[in-house]
Amino acid sequence: DIQMTQSPSTLSASVGDRVIMTCRASQSISSWLAWYQQKPGKAPKLLVYKASNLERGVPSRFTGSGSGTEFTLTISGLQPDDFATYYCHQYNSLFPWTFGQGTRVDIK
Amino acid sequence: QVTLRESGPVLVKPTETLTLTCTVSGFSLSDDEVGVSWIRQPPGKALEWLAHIFSNDAKSYATAVETRVTISKDSSNRQVVLTMTNLDPVDTGTYYCARTSHYGDYRYDYWGQGTLVTVSS
Numbered sequence: 001d002i003q004m005t006q007s008p009s010t011l012s013a014s015v016g017d018r019v020i021m022t023c024r025a026s027q028s029i030s031s032w033l034a035w036y037q038q039k040p041g042k043a044p045k046l047l048v049y050k051a052s053n054l055e056r057g058v059p060s061r062f063t064g065s066g067s068g069t070e071f072t073l074t075i076s077g078l079q080p081d082d083f084a085t086y087y088c089h090q091y092n093s094l095f096p097w098t099f100g101q102g103t104r105v106d107i108k
Numbered sequence: 109q110v111t112l113r114e115s116g117p118v119l120v121k122p123t124e125t126l127t128l129t130c131t132v133s134g135f136s137l138s139d140d141e142v143g144v145s146w147i148r149q150p151p152g153k154a155l156e157w158l159a160h161i162f163s164n165d166a167k168s169y170a171t172a173v174e175t176r177v178t179i180s181k182d183s184s185n186r187q188v189v190l191t192m193t194n195l196d197p198v199d200t201g202t203y204y205c206a207r208t209s210h211y212g213d214y215r216y217d218y219w220g221q222g223t224l225v226t227v228s229s
Binding site: 001032034036038043044045046049050055087089091093096097098099100101102 | 145147154155156157160168169170171172204206212213214215216217219220221222
């Protein structure tokens with residue numbers, strides 16, 4: 001299966017900061033990658049799909065980029081509601097799908 | 109309004125078989141492009157994708173569980189069922205079902221609230 005490696009595992013930041021997290025695939029997945037936000041006790045919420053497409057209703061401060069094996073999620077101007085764990089998910093139809101191990105964004 | 113709701117036992121003994129049901133509303137499992145996955149999350153750990161059933165009834169499984177897991181659907185009853193055999197305490201976690209609705213672009217646009225399953229004797 002394709003391994004998805006997220007870094008960092010934990011990111012400490014302040015409100016207003018620009019934060020960048022990375023997801024690396026063990027082999028090319030083209031652009032078949034989504035990013036989800038999860039808060040404690042809740043189901044994940046879709047933020048970005050096909051690497052760079054913002055889901056309807058998601059604030060524009062979230063930006064996804066990348067293709068192949070390297071992907072990033074950027075939050076420009078971190079808001080109090082953004083403190084959560086973020087997961088990448090590869091869904092290339094040629095392989096079983098997999099999630100990364102998550103990046104937790106907490107308050108500095 | 110699209111909703112998914114997971115149901116099943118809260119406590120299961122090791123070596124037993126787990127059967128979880130995802131009941132959907134607001135859409136049909138017979139719709140073209142609609143699929144449903146099962147995803148789990150051990151306490152305090154990451155999400156783990158388990159299985160997916162496509163609109164044409166094709167199925168895909170994670171390699172780590174493919175010998176123990178079966179996914180199926182009953183469109184008339186709006187249900188997707190996950191069966192997992194030979195349970196172990198490491199299978200403890202919250203189990204989610206989630207919907208995909210775009211052919212070829214399998215992002216999850218709706219999730220259930222999850223159901224916690226504990227495997228213990």
